Amino acid sequence: MKASFPIAYADAFAAALAQKHDCALVTGDPELRAVDRLNIHWIGR
Incomplete structure (x- = not known):
């Protein structure tokens, strides 16, 4: 995930786990x- 998208390490870990x-x-x-590969439920918007 981290190699494909410009996101922080912890975010990449959470995304890969999901x-x-x-x-x-x-x-x-x-x-x-x-x-764009994830089902994301957005909060706080």
């Missing part, structure tokens, strides 16, 4: 907008 377990990533981090 992808591996086929679940949504719940976040408010705008950095993750670049990741």
